[in-house]
Amino acid sequence: MVNQAESILKSSALSITSSRKKILDVFLSASTALAHQDIEKLADQYDRVTIYRTLQTFLDRGIIHTIPTTDNTIKYALCSDDCISSGHHHDNHVHFLCDQCGRTLCLDDVMIPAITLPNGYSMKEINMVVNGICKLCRA
């Protein structure tokens, strides 16, 4: 079996480098969305600048997406398959930000409900972020 990170890079027509593979592996083995800082720690053999540039590349190709948070940190998460394959990026599930452990989770089963915008507005992307206490912290 081919390395999963490599096949993602190949299907995005990106050259295969060790930093890209490492950063993808970090995402693949993470259960939550990651801040830049998390990635820096988990891939600390690479330069800060490289991580910035790699994340930007992945964003451009739609390999990852950002999740807006109330605490002024951007979190990054891998796009799910259908989100990548649909050509035009859409990320239609709710994100959950735990106030206790700080983790950001994709609630893949909770769809964002449709809303009606006032006349004259057009929608390109929609984000729904819930703050609260997650399953693990309550247990």
Next chain:
Amino acid sequence: MVNQAESILKSSALSITSSRKKILDVFLSASTALAHQDIEKLADQYDRVTIYRTLQTFLDRGIIHTIPTTDNTIKYALCSDDCISSGHHHDNHVHFLCDQCGRTLCLDDVMIPAITLPNGYSMKEINMVVNGICKLCRA
């Protein structure tokens, strides 16, 4: 008629200072949510630190609220009357971020629909942000 900024400060039991009045005036005359940077420019006679501290004070008192955005900037907006008066802060309308002019608008008429979280999760706050093109940019 008493100055609107002063009456807001009085009802929040804050002392009346020129910087607080100025920053409130900036919000009152703005039609959109503002980033820290915007406020710095519009109230440039005051120190950066004062603006940070004043915004924090206003947040603590529920005079303003933050809007998470996908571009890693925090935007601030005045709370509407019912959002202030309800004691416990809740900001239940949708926010709109225009990709063209960059403005962030409160869509006061569009309520955030209710969602059901998976078992074990508790909700404290919910945010819904729509990206797209606003009324003015389409016109």
Next chain:
DNA sequence: AGTATTTTGCAACAAAGTTGCATTCTACAG
């Protein structure tokens, strides 16, 4: 007006993000 308390501005610092450029690596042709 006088004074306790709060707020402000300054300076210094810490953290986050960006840019230019020389070096290294990857993909690919031959």
Next chain:
DNA sequence: CTGTAGAATGCAACTTTGTTGCAAAATACT
């Protein structure tokens, strides 16, 4: 398999953003 063009990386320097301590100034209240 080797050479090479183009892409990616690391480093250094820098800008921007946010924080903290403290002395000076302003506010609220007697």
